[in-house]
Amino acid sequence: RLRRTISSSLSYKTAQCNGQKIQIAIINTSDDMNVKKVFSMPGESLSHGSIINWKNSNWLVTDLDADDEIYSSGKMQRCNYYLKWINDSGNIIGRWCVVEDGTNYLTGETPGDIITTGASRVAITIGKDSETSQINRGRRFLIDDMDSKDVLAYEVTKTNKMFNVFNGTGVFRFILSETDVTDYDNKEKRIAD
Numbered sequence: 001r002l003r004r005t006i007s008s009s010l011s012y013k014t015a016q017c018n019g020q021k022i023q024i025a026i027i028n029t030s031d032d033m034n035v036k037k038v039f040s041m042p043g044e045s046l047s048h049g050s051i052i053n054w055k056n057s058n059w060l061v062t063d064l065d066a067d068d069e070i071y072s073s074g075k076m077q078r079c080n081y082y083l084k085w086i087n088d089s090g091n092i093i094g095r096w097c098v099v100e101d102g103t104n105y106l107t108g109e110t111p112g113d114i115i116t117t118g119a120s121r122v123a124i125t126i127g128k129d130s131e132t133s134q135i136n137r138g139r140r141f142l143i144d145d146m147d148s149k150d151v152l153a154y155e156v157t158k159t160n161k162m163f164n165v166f167n168g169t170g171v172f173r174f175i176l177s178e179t180d181v182t183d184y185d186n187k188e189k190r191i192a193d
Helices: 002-007
Strands: 012-017 020-028 035-040 051-054 057-064 073-078 081-086 092-101 108-110 114-116 121-127 140-142 153-166 169-179
Touching (some): 020 051, 035 057, 057 092, 057 121, 057 153, 057 169, 081 121, 121 153
Antiparallel strands (some): 012 020, 012 051, 020 035, 035 073, 051 057, 057 073, 081 092, 092 121, 108 114, 121 169, 140 153, 153 169
């Protein structure tokens, strides 16, 4: 009965999850149009940290309820960047992720007449997998609008691999600080080093 009634809902959508066609319910939960609540069909499941392709956008499953007895439910956030790097084997790796401003908490005035001015910082939320698990402090990335000629480089300064990981699946959060672009960076392909 639940499967029949959910499929007649206006929230019922056809999408792809990690390349596989799925039927899910997608619901707005706030004024933030880049975050949605997502429900699987009864008897089916979603994977924490997976990528859902819907409405010509990629969405990262950032939260997943542990109670999945009838269906999986969670939150997904719209990805705004395809992050690329070269792994230890020399292969080009790319993953959809969410890049947000990380500077606003690190600049400003503090008591005692001390003013803190920070370099540009970004926060990246990315799904956990065998490649993203290898990202550590000091790894550099080129992160900028694809139409920008002056590409910005960032270096990982803080890794939070326990940000939202449960039972081996989930998402990582990395904080990166702006750094210099080098001659070894490929600006056109947006790959550092």
